[in-house]
Structure formats: C-alpha cells, structure tokens
Amino acid sequence: MPRESAAYKVCACASLTQDMAKPTVLVLGATGETGKAILDAFLVDGGFDVEALVRPSSAKKPQVQALGVPIRAASLDAPIPTLVEVLSGVDILISAIDGMHTLQQIPLATAAKTAGVKRFIPSAFITVAPVSSPVDGTIMRMRDIKEQVYTHIRSIYLPYTVIDVGYWYQLYIPAIPSGRAEYAAMIRNRTQIHVGGAARNALVDLRDIASTVVRIVKDDRTINKSVHVYGDVLSENETFAMMEELSGEKIDRRHISAEHIATTRAKFAAAIASNPDDLHTQQMSYGPDYHFSMHVRSDNTPENAAYLGYLDAGTLYPEWKPITFRDYLREVLDGKATKPYGEWALTIGKNLDEY
Ligand SMILES: NC(=O)c1ccc[n+]([C@@H]2O[C@H](COP(=O)([O-])OP(=O)(O)OC[C@H]3O[C@@H](n4cnc5c(N)ncnc54)[C@H](OP(=O)(O)O)[C@@H]3O)[C@@H](O)[C@H]2O)c1
Incomplete structure (x- = not known):
C-alpha cells in the first residue's frame, strides 16, 4: 500500500472529522501568488470547506470577491479575543502572507491556540537555509524573521507544519536573445550567473507547492514537522545549458561575483539599520540574501534539508510526479506560461534586475 494511503487512514481524520463534516481550511494571503494557488488546490481536492481570511481594507477588492469562498475579515492587529472569534470553527489555518508582514502571524498563532485550531501552516515557503549563526552574521534575514514565528508556535504547543520549498522555477528563467521567454519572466533579462553557477539548488514550480500542501495537511506524519517540497535540483549552469538546448539560442552570460553580492548585502544591511521600518528596503534585501x-553558501539542497531535519515530500508521496524544470522551460518557450505577480512584477522585477 502506498505510504500516502496509510497516512490518509491515520488521518481518517479522527481528529478532524469525527462528525463526518468536512474540515474547515482558512487561508490567509489568498489573493497572493502562493495563497491563491493553495486555496485553489483545496477547492479542487473537494474534501474541505475552504474559506479565506482577509484584512478589512482588502475585503472589497475584486480579487477577494473573485475567490469564490466565504470570507472572514479581520485585521491581524485586532485584539486576541477578536481573532479567536474570527478563527472559530477553523480546523486548519494556512498562512501565505508575504515576507514583509511575517511577524503579524504571532498574534494569529496565539489566537489559533485558544480557538482550538488543529494545525497551523505558517507562511514559510522559502528555500532551505539555517537560522543565522550568532558568530557569522546574517544568512537570510527573512528566514530569521520567520523563525521567530515558529519559535512562538512551539512555545505555545500549537500543532503546526513548516513547509519550505525550492526556489520558484518562475524566478529562474534564463533570458534568451530573441526575448521570447521574457513574457513569463518576473526578473527581466536574467542572464546573471552567480559565483560561477556551479552551486546545486532545489527548485520548484509554484503550482506543485499548492498541490503538495493539500497532501501534507491530510498526512498526520507531518504534524509538528518541517517538510521540503522541490521538483528539481539544478545548478544555474545546468539551467542555462538547458535553455540553450531547448531554444537553440546562445545566452551571453553576465557573471556576478561573491564580492558583489557581499557589497550589495552590506548596503542593504546599513539601510535597514538606519530605517528598520522601511518595508520596501527589507523586501529588496531578500534577493541578495537568497x-x-x-x-555562495550552497544552502539550498535536499541534503542540507535532511541535515536540518526536514521530511522530503518526494519520499513521503512517491506517487507525486512534480513538474520538471525542463517541462517548465518547454511551456515557457511554447508561450503557455504565466508570469507571477502580474503587473506588480514589472516594478519589483525591475529592482531585482541588477542582482
Ligand atoms: N521559494 C520562492 O522562490 C519564493 C518566491 C516568492 C515568495 N516566496 C514566499 O512565499 C510566501 C508568500 O509570498 P507570495 O509572494 O506568494 O505573497 P504575495 O503574492 O505577495 O501575497 C501576499 C498576501 O498576503 C496578504 N497580506 C499581506 N499583508 C497582510 C496583512 N497585514 N493582513 C492580511 N493579509 C495580508 C495579501 O493580501 P492583500 O490582498 O490584502 O494585499 C496577499 O494575499 C512568502 O513567505 C514568501 O517569502 C517564496
């Protein structure tokens, strides 16, 4: 019997469905790239009552209206009793809030514990890396901030799963001279090879994250664990060679040194230190940190994930066949891919170009 079927039986969901009602999944960040994909994957699954938690200022946005699910509106700054009320009846709380609002999940987790939420999936969804060492300085500021949320979750014994993932294929498209891949590229004219391009990296298609979250939520083996979801492991050199092979075009590579990355990170660190509330600068610092x-460090590999204690989604779900990077590039070259973040990508992507 496949291991997943056994897990479904375990979950059969003694803890979730004693009265045979569908478990309620509440998604925060459902208008975002990751959150929308996750919400849609739960709707496709059909085994859950799916709802969205939105901030009141966004409740009337067309994107919220278009979600097609019941909406719970609350500010994450609301008093804890209000948040407890908002979470009433929720079995699974999934957050895909963006990296600039990470700490707003702390009061939400507190409220989830009181409301009896059976599992919280905080907004993780980044590449594998350790927490920064007190000796060697910051590795990924965003990870350190996310870890504050996980530490709080563990401190109150709230059941949880951290789901980290490969770097999105959608951000790793090598640019070709004809420009025919640019319609799908969030980072425009991406010809940069970082530090020689030999480091292997776990990568993933955004669409595979969402379907795997559904599997993980149904699987009691993943409670209070971290899970690593990726579809391919490739170096930048391999991805560029693959793009050249599939497109028949030669890419003029631009080499970015470790020194350049260090200088850029130092500039951002200084800017953040002088203005810690500047969310835009914080957001822009995440690119060089990645x-x-x-x-530079070669953190983002399945081997390092195993070392750090992650369960491997490919091992948990052997029947899951992720989209490969080669499949994705074919889709891009066939003109069938979608650019993440829509028009907003033009602003943010422009700023990422130089890294
Ligand atoms: N592995 C990778 O390569 C990769 C790439 C990109 C992102 N990520 C990670 O994926 C996760 C999700 O990021 P994303 O880029 O998918 O997000 P996104 O598209 O920027 O969407 C963010 C969502 O959070 C909501 N939100 C923001 N602040 C809020 C608040 N104060 N109260 C309630 N809702 C709020 C937004 O709702 P509104 O409609 O109200 O604005 C929106 O739905 C992050 O952890 C990020 O670090 C990973």
Whole structure:
C-alpha cells in the first residue's frame, strides 16, 4: 500500500472529522501568488470547506470577491479575543502572507491556540537555509524573521507544519536573445550567473507547492514537522545549458561575483539599520540574501534539508510526479506560461534586475 494511503487512514481524520463534516481550511494571503494557488488546490481536492481570511481594507477588492469562498475579515492587529472569534470553527489555518508582514502571524498563532485550531501552516515557503549563526552574521534575514514565528508556535504547543520549498522555477528563467521567454519572466533579462553557477539548488514550480500542501495537511506524519517540497535540483549552469538546448539560442552570460553580492548585502544591511521600518528596503534585501544563501553558501539542497531535519515530500508521496524544470522551460518557450505577480512584477522585477 502506498505510504500516502496509510497516512490518509491515520488521518481518517479522527481528529478532524469525527462528525463526518468536512474540515474547515482558512487561508490567509489568498489573493497572493502562493495563497491563491493553495486555496485553489483545496477547492479542487473537494474534501474541505475552504474559506479565506482577509484584512478589512482588502475585503472589497475584486480579487477577494473573485475567490469564490466565504470570507472572514479581520485585521491581524485586532485584539486576541477578536481573532479567536474570527478563527472559530477553523480546523486548519494556512498562512501565505508575504515576507514583509511575517511577524503579524504571532498574534494569529496565539489566537489559533485558544480557538482550538488543529494545525497551523505558517507562511514559510522559502528555500532551505539555517537560522543565522550568532558568530557569522546574517544568512537570510527573512528566514530569521520567520523563525521567530515558529519559535512562538512551539512555545505555545500549537500543532503546526513548516513547509519550505525550492526556489520558484518562475524566478529562474534564463533570458534568451530573441526575448521570447521574457513574457513569463518576473526578473527581466536574467542572464546573471552567480559565483560561477556551479552551486546545486532545489527548485520548484509554484503550482506543485499548492498541490503538495493539500497532501501534507491530510498526512498526520507531518504534524509538528518541517517538510521540503522541490521538483528539481539544478545548478544555474545546468539551467542555462538547458535553455540553450531547448531554444537553440546562445545566452551571453553576465557573471556576478561573491564580492558583489557581499557589497550589495552590506548596503542593504546599513539601510535597514538606519530605517528598520522601511518595508520596501527589507523586501529588496531578500534577493541578495537568497543569492548569498543559494550561490555562495550552497544552502539550498535536499541534503542540507535532511541535515536540518526536514521530511522530503518526494519520499513521503512517491506517487507525486512534480513538474520538471525542463517541462517548465518547454511551456515557457511554447508561450503557455504565466508570469507571477502580474503587473506588480514589472516594478519589483525591475529592482531585482541588477542582482
Ligand atoms: N521559494 C520562492 O522562490 C519564493 C518566491 C516568492 C515568495 N516566496 C514566499 O512565499 C510566501 C508568500 O509570498 P507570495 O509572494 O506568494 O505573497 P504575495 O503574492 O505577495 O501575497 C501576499 C498576501 O498576503 C496578504 N497580506 C499581506 N499583508 C497582510 C496583512 N497585514 N493582513 C492580511 N493579509 C495580508 C495579501 O493580501 P492583500 O490582498 O490584502 O494585499 C496577499 O494575499 C512568502 O513567505 C514568501 O517569502 C517564496
């Protein structure tokens, strides 16, 4: 019997469905890239009552109206008793809030514990890296901030699962001279090879994250664990060679050194220190941090994930066949891919170009 079927039986969901009602899944961040994909995957599964938690200022946005699920509106700054009320009846709380609002999940977790939420999936969904060492300085600021949330969750014994993932294929498209891949590229004209391009990196298609979250939520083996979801492991050099082979075009590579990454990170660190509330600068600092972790330190591998204690989604669900990077590039070259973040990508992607 496949291991997953056994897990479904375990979950059969003694803890979730004693009265045979469908468990209620509440998704925070459902208008975002990750959150929308997750919400849609739960709707496709059909085994859950799916709802969305939105901030009141967004409740009337067309994107919220278009979700097609019941909406619970609350500010994450609301008093804890209000949040407890908002979470009433929720079995699974999933957050895909963006990296700038991470700490807002702390009061939400407190409220989830009181409300009896059976599992909280906080907004993790980043590449594998350790927490920064007190000796060697910051590795990924975003990870350190996320870890504050996980520490709080564990301190109140709230059942949880941390789901980290590969770097999105959608952000790793090598640019080709004809420009025919640019319609799908969030980072435009991406010809940069970082630190020689030899570091292997776990990568994933955004769509595979969502379907795997559904499997993980149904699987009691993943409670109070971290799970690593990835579809391919490739170096930048391998992805560029693959793009050249599939497109028949030669890419003129631009080499980015470890020193350049260090200088950029130092500039951002200084800017953040002088203005800690500047969310835009914080957001822009995440790109060079990713490159430092992925291409200088080579953190983002399945081997390091295993070392750090992650369960491997491919091992948990052997029948799951992720989209490969080669499949994804074919889709891009066939003109069938979608650019993440829509028009907003033009702003953010422009700023990421130089890294
Ligand atoms: N592995 C990778 O390569 C990769 C790539 C990108 C992102 N990520 C990670 O994926 C996760 C999700 O990021 P994303 O880019 O998918 O998010 P996103 O598209 O930017 O969407 C963010 C969502 O959070 C909501 N939100 C923001 N602040 C809120 C608040 N104060 N109260 C309630 N809702 C709020 C937004 O709702 P509104 O409609 O109200 O604005 C939106 O639905 C993050 O942890 C990020 O670090 C990973």
